[in-house]
Amino acid sequence: MPDPATEDISKAYEPTAVEEKWYARWLDANAFHGNENAPDSQPPYSIVIPPPNVTGVLHLGHVLNNTIQDILARRARQKGQAVLWLPGTDHAGIATQAVVERELKKHEKLTRHDLGREKFLERVWEWKDEKGGTIIKQLKRLGCSCDWSRERFTMDPEYIKWVQHVFVDLFEKGLIYRGKRMVNWCPKTLTAISDEEVIPTPQKSKLYYMRYAVAGEANRFVEIATTRPETLMGDTGVAVNPNDKRYGDLVGKKAVRPFPEAEIPIVADDHIDPEFGTGVLKVTPAHDKADYDIGLRANLEVIDVLHPDGRINCPDCPDLDGLDRFEARDKAVEKLESMGLLDKIEDYENNVGFSERGHVPIEPRLSMQWFLKYPSVKEATNAVANNDIVMRPDRWRKTYLHWMENIQDWCISRQLWWGHRVPVWYQKDKAEDLKNAESLDSSHAADLHVSTDPPADPENWVQDDDVLDTWFSSWLWPFATMTNVGERSDTLKKFYPTTDLVTGPDIIFFWVARMIMAGFEYEKELPFKNVFFTALIRDIQGRKMSKSLGNSPDPLDLIAKYGADGLRFGLMRIAPLGTDVRFDEKQIEEGRNFANKLWNAARYRQMVGRDVPGAPQSGDDPSPAGDLSIYDLDILAKLDDLADNLETAYTNYRFNDVGQHLYEFFWSNYCDWYLEAVKNDFKPEADPNRKATTLAVMDTVLRRFLQHLHPYMPHITEELWEKMSYGASDDFLMLTSAETTPATPTDAPANAREHVDAVYQSARVLRNLKAEYNVAANKNIRFIIPALDSAPWAETELPTLALLTGAKEIATDSSFEADKGTPSALTPIGQVFMPLEGLIDVEAEKKRLNNELAKVEKEFSKAQAKLENPNFVERAKPEAVDKARADLASWTEKRDQLNAMIASLH
DSSP states (O other): OOOGGGOOOOSSOOHHHHHHHHHHHHHHTTTTOOOTTOOTTSOEEEEEOOOOBTTOOOOHHHHHHHHHHHHHHHHHHHTTOEEEEEOEEBOOHHHHHHHHHHHHHHHHOOOHHHHOHHHHHHHHHHHHHHHTTHHHHHHHHHTOOOOGGGOEETTSHHHHHHHHHHHHHHHHTTOEEEEEEEEEEETTTTEEEOGGGEEEEEEEEEEEEEEEEETTSTTOEEEEEESOGGGGGGOOEEEEOTTOGGGGGGTTSEEEETTTTEEEEEEEOTTOOTTSTTSEEEEOTTSOHHHHHHHHHHTOOOOOOBOTTSBBOOTTSTTTTTOBHHHHHHHHHHHHHHTTOEEEEEEEEEEEEEETTTOSBOEEEEEEEEEEOOSSHHHHHHHHHTTSSEEESTHHHHHHHHHHHTOOOEEOEESOSSSOBOOEEEEGGGHHHHHTOSEEOGGGGGGEEESSSOOSOGGGEEEOOOEEOHHHHHTTHHHHTTSOTTOOOHHHHHHOSEEEEEEOGGGIIIIIIHHHHHHHHHHSSOSEEEEEEOOOEEOTTSOBOOTTTTOOOOHHHHHHHHOHHHHHHHHHTTOOTTSOEEOOHHHHHHHHHHHHHHHHHHHHHHHHTTTOTTOOSSOOOOOOGGGOOHHHHHHHHHHHHHHHHHHHHHHTTOHHHHHHHHHIIIIIIIIIIIHHHTGGGGSTTSOHHHHHHHHHHHHHHHHHHHHHHTTTSHHHHHHHHHHTTOSOTTOOGGGSOOOOSOSSOTTOOTTHHHHHHHHHHHHHHHHHHHHHTTOTTOTTOEEEESOOTTOGGGGGGHHHHHHHHTOSEEEEOTTOOOOTTOOEEEETTEEEEOOOTTTSOHHHHHHHHHHHHHHHHHHHHHHHHHHHOHHHHHHSOHHHHHHHHHHHHHHHHHHHHHHHHHHTTO
16 A cells, blocks of 8 residues: 555545545455454354345445445444455346346347247346346445455355255155145236235226126026126126125025126125125135135135136137236126126225236236245244344334234245246156145155255156245345355354344345244244344435336436445435435435535645644544643543444434434534634644644544544545554554544543533624624624623633634723623623624614614514404414414514614614
8 A cells, every 4th residue: 555644635535536446445455354263352243135136226225225234334343343244146036037038029039938948047147147236336336345255146056055955854844835726926927926025006996886697586686896807707606795684595596697608606605795895796716815715615616717927718708718807807898788787887996916026916816836834933923022133113023023923824936937946856657647736745755856956867757847936045045145055154153143134124024034934943043133124215205216206316326426425424314213214315415515524624634734843643642631722622522422422323223313423523513613713723823732732632533533434434434544644554444443442531621511612602692793783704803801700711712712703803801881782792701792883884784774674574563463353363273373473572572683783883
């Protein structure tokens, strides 16, 4: 590295160059490595990244989530812990396959079936190697300090072994089985999906009232209300509630299905809601979960009238056969109307389940699938119930426990080609029978080859076509990324269980709950100790971010404009715990402005420190307490307060509070007040020892503040740490343990902070007084204090007060007699007068104040008239009357103030 002592801080901060330089240096030095052989004196801190889809690109949700993870990791390093932040990506079965299929269709007019499974998978791997993982490069641009040497992919060879091992183990335990069940089917991606992948979506639908004739009874019909007339051909029964007296005599009879015409039984079932529609349900067992259960209880036939892609499959109705399901809905309604069987159509709002990936309404479908009975449910429930795993915000703990109480078997198979193929082979001569069996489990093991390895005689076996749900691989993520099957690596021993998990609440069931169960099942302990759920990022109007609304900015554009540190800091300041984030680009601009403020403050320290005898050159500690001014003591005490406040905020995972504490301390306490208060120390005539001491204090503040700020703004802090020579030439700030000893001397006078507060408060009062008389910018103002009886200590602080006030002088004069009306203000150190002779154009100021008074009098009269109106006082809402009274009081105060100011000019 170059000698930082020779490098001046440039006038302008250029974030891109600084950020790229430091990230490259960190990588070259292997600074992010999690040392599994670290001594016990370095306790472990570990966190696994929620693996983004290999197809993914950076969005603001990723920025928020990964910035929080980076903050936690960098903070742990500062505490001297051995840190592992383990990164990786997910193969994302449906999403990745869909991307490659679109590319094939667009560029080659081919489908995956045209290529065949093996060739298609070659194309997917080619795409993954060439274009997948873009988001990893983008996370590096954000400054994420992951141990990239440990980057994992959910289809790495060793990871595949883990997935297969777990499948075989759970199958042998009787927890995995294959059966024909009603599942959620996506007609677009042509695969089963889990309940958690179905998104209930409000829809404006129609409720169709139609009539089925009662068989054998002339002119008698039963009216049925349905939202799905297009599945009428699959009706195999009509159901009513057994307690519904309207239809009691119909049970046991038959109704006539209009097309294809057939007599179907009328049955009784407690599931029927007599209050919905007409209280009569058409039962379509193949296309509705509730209907399927009714059909089982009544022993009804199951007729599937839909192809997997959602087209009608009913050759007996040629005018409907082959139509899209929604087109068929309109056609079926036309047929009913032409047959005189449609009574009416009503508007109806309901929730329709949409496929998360396919973005189309799902179809309940009877299908042969693999299912998992969840393992270690009791342990995973108790861990959260007992707060062994702490969830923040706490409301998600209740959501988690409710789901665990109502847990359903997990459909783990998918009808895809990209993914972890089910490690089950069927004997060729029995394959068809086995594949179509009503159920298949470990009791059939003799007829199956269930193993992590293919059979020795593959010519006699056929492998199952399905792949496993993407989440079946990622639920193993915390431990499968750290060790191979059958081993207990040093990495696992050091870093498992992990410390924190940062993720979104939308995958609490998909991922979080399942990881907890897998952790207990395979490592016999919890996988992490804390779960922090990030909030949803909305726009300033509270709307969800979306490309269609044009309210979702590209984080890379924001980084180019404001710097990665500016984006990180700005976003974290508006991310409160448990509340959705209202994104405002102005906050990101403030993040950049804060970086500039820090840069300029460091540059100022460098400039004023040149050629000062005895001045510290490497961030030495300040001089003994006797040499420290009250302003020095005050800022050091506030620096200690900052450390305490940050510790509390971090402990409670209140990251926006951390950002606000950092901002307020540096911008207000240090830059706005302390640096202004000590400017006299750098005048040519100032005492050199005083200069040296002030520089030492500035170094103490800057050095420690850079440490505090580093997790939020890692690049600029590292740059200034080097340029200010605050560490050895080859030491990184990110690997330097934060200082924990108090900065304030133990023998500091107890009243120093009280005196400084009095000076600062007095400065605010006098600035306001100048502003009232329109002389805020006038540097020739002289203030006079007749007496300092209540604050004799302030005599020596008057030059500093004048400096803070922007005045030429503040003098004490016991003989001073103020002319009538001379402006004055009461301050914490006494009454201060501001003689105006020669400072203002009295006539012009009178005119200005009179014009202002006329406006105020007008508003005063309006407020007074409103309150003198009995109709308003008696009939208006109490809060409106209270507001009117507050307005009148405010206008009265302003009027009196202006009258006093005008009087002072006479």
